[in-house]
Amino acid sequence: MNPATQSFIQEASEILEGLDVTLLELEASPTDSARIDAVFRALHTLKGSGAMFGFTALSKFLHHFENAFDRIRSGEGTVSADLIQLSLASRDHMERMIARGPDPEAGRPPDAETDALVEKIRRLVETMQPGSAPASDGTPTMRRFVIDFRPSPDAMRNGLRPDLLLAELADLGTADITCLGHHVPALEDLDPTVCHLAWHVVLVTGAGRGEIEEVFLFASDGDLEITELGPVGEPASAPGSASEETPAAPEAAQAAEQVPSKSTSVRVQSHRLDELMDQLGELVIAQARLNRISSDVQDSALAGVAEEIERLVTGLRDATLSIRMLPVELVFGKFRRVVRDLSGELGKQVKLDTRGGETEVDKNVIDSLTEPLVHIIRNAIDHGIESPQERAARGKPEHALVKMQARQSGGEVLISVTDDGAGLDAEAIRARAIERGLLAADQEASDEQLYNLIFEPGFSTAKSLSSVSGRGVGMDAVRRVIEDLRGVVEVKSRPGLGTQVTLRLPLTLAIIDGLLVKVAGVPFVLPLSSVEECVDLPADEKARESGRALLRIRDELVPYVNLDTLFGFDRLDEDDRRIVVSSVDGKRMGLVVDEVVGQHQTVIKPLSIYHRGIEGLSGSTILGDGSVAMILDVTALVKRAQAARRVAA
Amino acid sequence: MTKTILSVDDSKSIRDMIGFTLEPRGFTVIGAADGVEGLAKLGSQPVNLVVCDLNMPNMNGIEMVRKMRADRRFDGIPIVMLTTEAQKEKMMEAKQAGATGWLVKPFDEAKLVAVVNKLLG
Amino acid sequence: MTETSEIEGMALTFSLQGETFAIPVTYVDEIIDPLPVTRAPNADAFAPGLINVRGAIAPFVDLRHRLGMKPAGPCATSRVLVLDLVVGGESTKVAMMADAVDDITETNLSDLEPVPELGVRWPTEYLKGVAKKDGALIILLDVEATFAPTTSH
Numbered sequence A: 001m002n003p004a005t006q007s008f009i010q011e012a013s014e015i016l017e018g019l020d021v022t023l024l025e026l027e028a029s030p031t032d033s034a035r036i037d038a039v040f041r042a043l044h045t046l047k048g049s050g051a052m053f054g055f056t057a058l059s060k061f062l063h064h065f066e067n068a069f070d071r072i073r074s075g076e077g078t079v080s081a082d083l084i085q086l087s088l089a090s091r092d093h094m095e096r097m098i099a100r101g102p103d104p105e106a107g108r109p110p111d112a113e114t115d116a117l118v119e120k121i122r123r124l125v126e127t128m129q130p131g132s133a134p135a136s137d138g139t140p141t142m143r144r145f146v147i148d149f150r151p152s153p154d155a156m157r158n159g160l161r162p163d164l165l166l167a168e169l170a171d172l173g174t175a176d177i178t179c180l181g182h183h184v185p186a187l188e189d190l191d192p193t194v195c196h197l198a199w200h201v202v203l204v205t206g207a208g209r210g211e212i213e214e215v216f217l218f219a220s221d222g223d224l225e226i227t228e229l230g231p232v233g234e235p236a237s238a239p240g241s242a243s244e245e246t247p248a249a250p251e252a253a254q255a256a257e258q259v260p261s262k263s264t265s266v267r268v269q270s271h272r273l274d275e276l277m278d279q280l281g282e283l284v285i286a287q288a289r290l291n292r293i294s295s296d297v298q299d300s301a302l303a304g305v306a307e308e309i310e311r312l313v314t315g316l317r318d319a320t321l322s323i324r325m326l327p328v329e330l331v332f333g334k335f336r337r338v339v340r341d342l343s344g345e346l347g348k349q350v351k352l353d354t355r356g357g358e359t360e361v362d363k364n365v366i367d368s369l370t371e372p373l374v375h376i377i378r379n380a381i382d383h384g385i386e387s388p389q390e391r392a393a394r395g396k397p398e399h400a401l402v403k404m405q406a407r408q409s410g411g412e413v414l415i416s417v418t419d420d421g422a423g424l425d426a427e428a429i430r431a432r433a434i435e436r437g438l439l440a441a442d443q444e445a446s447d448e449q450l451y452n453l454i455f456e457p458g459f460s461t462a463k464s465l466s467s468v469s470g471r472g473v474g475m476d477a478v479r480r481v482i483e484d485l486r487g488v489v490e491v492k493s494r495p496g497l498g499t500q501v502t503l504r505l506p507l508t509l510a511i512i513d514g515l516l517v518k519v520a521g522v523p524f525v526l527p528l529s530s531v532e533e534c535v536d537l538p539a540d541e542k543a544r545e546s547g548r549a550l551l552r553i554r555d556e557l558v559p560y561v562n563l564d565t566l567f568g569f570d571r572l573d574e575d576d577r578r579i580v581v582s583s584v585d586g587k588r589m590g591l592v593v594d595e596v597v598g599q600h601q602t603v604i605k606p607l608s609i610y611h612r613g614i615e616g617l618s619g620s621t622i623l624g625d626g627s628v629a630m631i632l633d634v635t636a637l638v639k640r641a642q643a644a645r646r647v648a649a
Numbered sequence B: 001m002t003k004t005i006l007s008v009d010d011s012k013s014i015r016d017m018i019g020f021t022l023e024p025r026g027f028t029v030i031g032a033a034d035g036v037e038g039l040a041k042l043g044s045q046p047v048n049l050v051v052c053d054l055n056m057p058n059m060n061g062i063e064m065v066r067k068m069r070a071d072r073r074f075d076g077i078p079i080v081m082l083t084t085e086a087q088k089e090k091m092m093e094a095k096q097a098g099a100t101g102w103l104v105k106p107f108d109e110a111k112l113v114a115v116v117n118k119l120l121g
Numbered sequence C: 001m002t003e004t005s006e007i008e009g010m011a012l013t014f015s016l017q018g019e020t021f022a023i024p025v026t027y028v029d030e031i032i033d034p035l036p037v038t039r040a041p042n043a044d045a046f047a048p049g050l051i052n053v054r055g056a057i058a059p060f061v062d063l064r065h066r067l068g069m070k071p072a073g074p075c076a077t078s079r080v081l082v083l084d085l086v087v088g089g090e091s092t093k094v095a096m097m098a099d100a101v102d103d104i105t106e107t108n109l110s111d112l113e114p115v116p117e118l119g120v121r122w123p124t125e126y127l128k129g130v131a132k133k134d135g136a137l138i139i140l141l142d143v144e145a146t147f148a149p150t151t152s153h
Helices: A003-028 A033-052 A056-073 A081-099 A112-126 A162-171 A209-215 A248-258 A270-297 A300-324 A329-346 A363-384 A388-393 A426-435 A447-455 A475-484 A563-567 A634-648 B012-025 B035-044 B061-070 B085-097 B109-120 C003-008
Strands: A143-150 A173-180 A198-205 A223-231 A325-327 A350-355 A360-362 A400-409 A412-419 A488-494 A498-506 A511-519 A522-527 A531-536 A550-553 A556-562 A578-584 A587-593 A595-603 A617-622 A628-632 B004-008 B028-032 B049-053 B079-084 B101-105 C010-016 C019-024 C028-032 C049-053 C056-061 C079-087 C090-098 C100-106 C127-133 C136-141
Touching (some): A003 A081, A003 A329, A033 A056, A056 A081, A081 A112, A143 A209, A162 A209, A162 B109, A209 A223, A270 A300, A270 A363, A270 A511, A300 A325, A325 A329, A329 A400, A360 A363, A363 A475, A363 A498, A447 A475, A447 A488, A475 A488, A511 A578, A511 A587, A511 A628, A522 A595, A550 A587, A556 A563, A556 A634, A563 A634, A578 A634, A617 C056, B004 B035, B012 B028, B028 B035, B035 B049, B061 B085, B079 B109, B085 B101, B101 B109, C010 C090, C049 C090, C079 C100
Parallel strands (some): A522 A628, B004 B028, B004 B049, B049 B079, B079 B101, C019 C136, C056 C090
Antiparallel strands (some): A143 A198, A143 A223, A173 A198, A325 A360, A488 A498, A578 A587, A617 A628, C010 C100, C049 C056, C079 C090, C127 C136
């Protein structure tokens, strides 16, 4: 396939993905002219470029659709539930048409499915009732403007009140207002009736430029510059999505600094990013070697260069990592459709609520997240949420709620899917686990331990396999994918109230800031993001072999573990051992090491199959001296230590 | 405290219209038939906003604005000029002279209220 | 790779505790001098650590342990064999230490004798067969079985 065709296919699939979301939003607010326009434009673009790249059949098919939305646009029709349904079906059909590649020279023979859809659209268009011209009463597209305003010096004497203008501006949307005082003269030269101030405003608004200019109608003799930065990410309030938590102002302020107008973005193939990351990884390792040599050689000129290079590499690393960060919303967006289709199929009424979509995660994580999340959501709707009758009987709201939330916590991103369904049935899980040989019949297990069995291979609690979940992948596949990403899956459930599955994922896959320590002479790296502080191990604690190992750090008692004991290493006769205090889920835990070497930029290399199963390790890395160090998974270590302490206690 | 609006216009019907529109909304409206009378009223009582016609006998609107802005006592009092579509250039002159905003005739109640609110908050 | 070509191909012979073993050369990526090994915590004795092979991190496996020999450190002739294997469906670089690397020899099917049931000191599940060369016994390893990770994890 030639690159042009490939590029079309990529563009087309992006358009179709967007179309999916827009159609669903349109379903919720059928008279929203901005969305009607967006659908029309998407279809129009696809039609045009499809014809150019040899997708003639697609282009012809699209013509009918474009026509339907064109009529609605001009007020000759309205958006009906049928139209949305048909549009979604057609969207899926377009996806298939694109997947089969450009048409052969001789054209494509007509296919029944295309014809059937075209016929349906035709009939729908024929029966269209001229609606009232669509008004923008839905959610308008939010746009971001940067407004720089400096009233004329006389403005205030002449009766202009900048405060009123700014208030008026703020009424249009969310305004982030900065007052600039650098034109204010020294006090002895100050004429208080002359206006010296200027304002910089970042406004996120559904209003257009005209309305903003209207605000400054009487202030046109001052300096006024209004720059439009384009639409804000995802239009707000899709059906069931909550965007209250999206703080527009800080985002806007950031945008103003970076001024990322739409036209300045570049599309890059992801493997090039991966290559860049690989090269950078090598560079970081080489730089560590340089540092090492420089400290051995003790030459000030060399040290200067080494330091400079370290600074540059760090900057380069941060810049490269930030290129790879994408908002989780990219994944969340796909689920509105999934939830809609599934709830329809299963006869359940489900609302999807997404929060924290702006949380950014490494691109590779994003790419791998869709599948596990689809599975978790399917599971929640299929097994978790009760039938409408059951819900009514239990006095639960008719609409079930599935919440997808993302947030950053330290070096991790937490993504959770919460449903308000029946919760996991611990007894059913126990029975199933015993049947599957995952649990001995007489084995004691807490509910929590039982819940976690759903991630074991071959486990499935579905009483009847519906077409929805019975696809041969279980929650074990979810766990596998997440573990491959160096993440962890956790499940919590309360009978009758619902279930929450949480994915804990590392912020980035490639390079982290680490703290290099030594335990029994073996180097280890702790992610710096999970380290709070390092303190000396008091002499009277050194001899302690067992019992309650607690250390008072300021006013808090912090439990600690000896990593050498935990790792099965022999204790070194080290005098000044140190405790690295880490924090996991807000709980502090001390890890005793022999030596804290220092900070280390760590290029994470995955562990081989021989060592992947070892608890508490998340990867390996090469140090400046060429030796290998292992990267510790602090969350797992702390859990392991807590479990060990319980056993010991 | 109620805000006082001075309507300077040679047409009684305009002054009345401004009074009928703004008084029910809690403003005090006083009137003047030309610039001379307008300046006199300004000097005798506190005024929060002036609505001023462009063409008037004795002292026209622009001249009145100039005089007003030359007198520091009246700093910060907004002046709305009444103008017609055809008087765009005059309007810019008034603006340079120190007018704050304008209102294009013919105007309805809503527009008047909007402009007053815009300037007085 | 088919069984026949594997056996008919060239094999690298190396010695461990005085015994000569062979692996098909197609698995051998390179032979390097011994390097420091980083001990992995709580690791299986068969894969006790990790090693840096020119910028790539490879698991270091202990063939002595798997074959039930006594542990021993490197000696003057010791070499590290870096192998390219497919383990558990993943292609993996694996490093192992040999007391010495001897030769590259041609093994072929007709020379290969089944492993005698009795009288062999090493666990037979890891052995593919034995061949005689210049009167000496060469034990051909079953690569897949020999390097399989211990399943206890």
